[in-house]
Amino acid sequence: MRALVDTLLDAEQFDEKTTREYLKLLATENARLSRLIDNFLTFSRLERNKFKFQFESIDPRQVVDGAVAAMGERAGKVTVEAASQIPSVRGDHDALVTAVLNLLDNAWKYSGDEKRIVLRTEARNGVVCFAVKDNGIGLSPGETKRVFRRFYQTDQRLARSAGGCGLGLSIVQSIVQAHHGSVRVESTPGRGSTFTIEIPAVTGGVS
DSSP states (O other), X not given: OHHHXXXXXXXXXXXHHHHHHHHHHHHHHHHHHHHHXXXXXXXXXXXXXXXXXXXXXXXXXXXXXXXXXXXGGGXXXXXXXXXXXXXXXXXXXXXXXXXXXXXXXXXXXXXXSSOOEEEEEEEETTEEEEEEEOOSSOOOHHHHHHTTSTXXXXXXXXXXXXXXXXXXXXXXXXXXXXXXXXXXXXXXXXXXXXXXXEEEEEEEEEO
């Protein structure tokens, strides 16, 4: 970010095309760093039991809308699919948005240039499911057992280029457990992954 700013400031005159390109890069880096800081702060609060959840009845579609909106321009690569009737859940809206957003960020990070990301929301067997499916690098059976560990990163090269810190999925698991839910992953190396969050539905709370 500093190099981009210095380059613009050192120019004798601003070229509109170059300036706009650099500003877009700065905005992207700013958003990435903001998510990184948010994850560190959330992780710290969860570790010290300082994260205060505000539980209320929530329409799952509001969680999806919040997570997709936070994706910004990247949301154009996300296909949202939702069942016609979805029960409400009892939870913390912002925390659940963070959990779903982290899954979307993860899918984005580990997918190639031709990204195909699907966010599916449905209800079954008394729970509401938020499933994020990608066409990324996938995970080996061993990696699926370790992927929710704090600071664990499956591909160091991709992690460095994307600026991850290995806390996103650990935070997802902590948030989901606080909601008495579960999170799991199904994956095949080279063929992508599907991460699914399940949160207990509110009985009779169909939206």
